[in-house]
Amino acid sequence: MNENTITLYRVPEGKTAKVHSLQSTGSMRRRLQDIGLIEGTDVRCLQRSPAGDPVAYLIRGAVIALRSEDSSQILVSL
Amino acid sequence: MGLTAESTGLGAVDNGLVIRKEDPGDRVIALAGNPNVGKSTVFNELTGLKQHTGNWPGKTVTNAQGRYLHNGRGYVMVDIPGTYSLLAHSAEEEVARDFICFGNPDAVVVVCDATCLERNMNLVLQTIEITPNVVVCVNLMDEAAKKHIRIDFEQLSQNLGVPVVGTSARSRRGLDELMECVERVADGKQAAAPMKVRYNSYIEAAIGMVEPVLQGRIGDRINTRWAALKLIDADPSLVQSLTDFLGADPFEDDEVAQAVETARRYLAGEGLDEEHLRDSVVSCLVLGAESVCADAVFFEDRAYNERDRKIDYLLTSKWTGIPVMLLLLAGIFWLTITGANYPSQLLSDGLFWVQDRLTDLFTALNAPEWLHGALVLGVYRVLAWVVAVMLPPMAIFFPLFTLLEDAGYLPRVAFNLDRGFKKCRACGKQALTMCLVAGRAFLILPR
Numbered sequence: 252m253n254e255n256t257i258t259l260y261r262v263p264e265g266k267t268a269k270v271h272s273l274q275s276t277g278s279m280r281r282r283l284q285d286i287g288l289i290e291g292t293d294v295r296c297l298q299r300s301p302a303g304d305p306v307a308y309l310i311r312g313a314v315i316a317l318r319s320e321d322s323s324q325i326l327v328s329l
Numbered sequence: 330m331g332l333t334a335e336s337t338g339l340g341a342v343d344n345g346l347v348i349r350k351e352d353p354g355d356r357v358i359a360l361a362g363n364p365n366v367g368k369s370t371v372f373n374e375l376t377g378l379k380q381h382t383g384n385w386p387g388k389t390v391t392n393a394q395g396r397y398l399h400n401g402r403g404y405v406m407v408d409i410p411g412t413y414s415l416l417a418h419s420a421e422e423e424v425a426r427d428f429i430c431f432g433n434p435d436a437v438v439v440v441c442d443a444t445c446l447e448r449n450m451n452l453v454l455q456t457i458e459i460t461p462n463v464v465v466c467v468n469l470m471d472e473a474a475k476k477h478i479r480i481d482f483e484q485l486s487q488n489l490g491v492p493v494v495g496t497s498a499r500s501r502r503g504l505d506e507l508m509e510c511v512e513r514v515a516d517g518k519q520a521a522a523p524m525k526v527r528y529n530s531y532i533e534a535a536i537g538m539v540e541p542v543l544q545g546r547i548g549d550r551i552n553t554r555w556a557a558l559k560l561i562d563a564d565p566s567l568v569q570s571l572t573d574f575l576g577a578d579p580f581e582d583d584e585v586a587q588a589v590e591t592a593r594r595y596l597a598g599e600g601l602d603e604e605h606l607r608d609s610v611v612s613c614l615v616l617g618a619e620s621v622c623a624d625a626v627f628f629e630d631r632a633y634n635e636r637d638r639k640i641d642y643l644l645t646s647k648w649t650g651i652p653v654m655l656l657l658l659a660g661i662f663w664l665t666i667t668g669a670n671y672p673s674q675l676l677s678d679g680l681f682w683v684q685d686r687l688t689d690l691f692t693a694l695n696a697p698e699w700l701h702g703a704l705v706l707g708v709y710r711v712l713a714w715v716v717a718v719m720l721p722p723m724a725i726f727f728p729l730f731t732l733l734e735d736a737g738y739l740p741r742v743a744f745n746l747d748r749g750f751k752k753c754r755a756c757g758k759q760a761l762t763m764c765l766v767a768g769r770a771f772l773i774l775p776r
Binding site: 286289307316 | 447619
């Protein structure tokens with residue numbers, strides 16, 4: 252892993268990160284790609300839910316909530 | 330025409346679809362789209378049917394059909410499942426793809442959400458890869474206007490090479506134009522030159538190895554460029570559907586099998602194994618969607634988004650999310666309880682007045698006491714109680730809940746509660762069910 256990359260789950264609220272790679276596999280990988288999460292996509296962390304998980308992200312103009320188990324499989328660079 | 334047990338039952342997926350034309354000249358129109366874009370509303374407004382629309386993806390599990398008349402011709406509209414993609418990752422996507430590809434519709438209407446058009450373009454691009462007879466219906470224009478999103482339809486239509494119509498199906502705006510476009514496309518009067526999704530050079534080369542072989546064989550029935558890519562991709566569900574459609578396994582043809590094998594080996598040699606190939610295909614589609622929207626969709630008021638975020642913050646943040654939710658639910662329950670008292674009283678007065686009259690009737694007829702007891706004091710009285718107690722709160726609770734649903738609050742509740750529900754091996758969406766159950770449970774509490 253590149254040292255500049257962190258998982259999407261660790262991106263703080265209000266910050267925008269660029270997708271580096273997806274580590275998820277199978278159907279979750281497909282789902283993430285279907286919503287437009289590919290290498291180079293900008294993702295803005297909008298807000299954590301009251302329990303801190305899931306977290307809402309702005310992805311290509313749509314607000315999408317991802318659980319930590321999924322967002323921690325997405326590597327991004329800030 | 331309406332929904333029959335076969336058309337709505339689970340069997341409809343496997344048993345194949347029977348299109349119910351009322352007239353041999355009827356056109357068949359497939360209605361596709363992402364989940365949650367108002368597809369069912371478009372369907373209902375056009376066909377006059379009352380298919381239930383809901384806020385959760387995957388409402389349309391199987392195909393529903395309806396018919397409308399336009400300029401004297403009948404159009405059978407087939408509502409196919411809402412999907413984000415046609416790459417067949419799920420049963421819904423498979424049904425959608427198979428109908429668009431093999432159902433032989435005269436036109437496909439792809440309904441999109443104007444507020445996040447770029448994401449919806451993924452499905453549009455995948456659809457025009459299969460068939461050129463596509464009309465793009467950009468729905469929820471009213472929502473987009475509220476969010477100050479401007480869409481240049483002419484540019485978008487030029488980029489895609491197929492007609493694009495803006496609609497607000499809820500208020501029927503744009504539907505006439507949509508029907509006009511569908512007519513032109515279904516009649517073949519619209520010269521369509523759909524945009525081709527460009528894949529990277531390796532994939533293009535691989536397609537080039539397989540497509541010519543397919544052209545002579547199935548070129549008249551299916552888009553060979555698309556079929557070539559799918560065969561290389563070794564999508565088993567498609568191979569199955571293709572076999573059913575053609576009546577023979579395409580791989581039984583040695584030349585086809587050989588061409589596909591060569592293309593796969595070539596791709597593997599370039600480092601594109603199965604997984605990488607799929608990633609590249611999806612990436613090209615996403616980038617294609619991005620470029621299609623780049624000069625056609627404009628966000629004119631950033632400040633609006635900020636206001637939206639502030640409301641979202643209030644509804645879902647750590648400190649305010651749960652209290653606001655409890656207050657809202659408490660408010661709804663309070664309104665239901667207080668509001669239901671008066672009509673409940675009225676109903677029970679009325680219904681028990683009828684009971685007295687029934688008793689009078691039984692007495693007048695000299696009916697035996699046991700019959701009066703069983704029918705009037707038993708059956709009727711219980712029914713009257715249930716109606717008087719249950720009907721008013723239901724008539725108040727459910728519309729209020731619908732208001733919350735329309736305002737888009739329920740997905741926020743799911744977001745707030747997902748963690749808690751996940752701990753019980755459920756998911757946040759089930760909060761909705763729980764609220765309804767809570768509502769019903771309270772309805773039958775003794776008063």
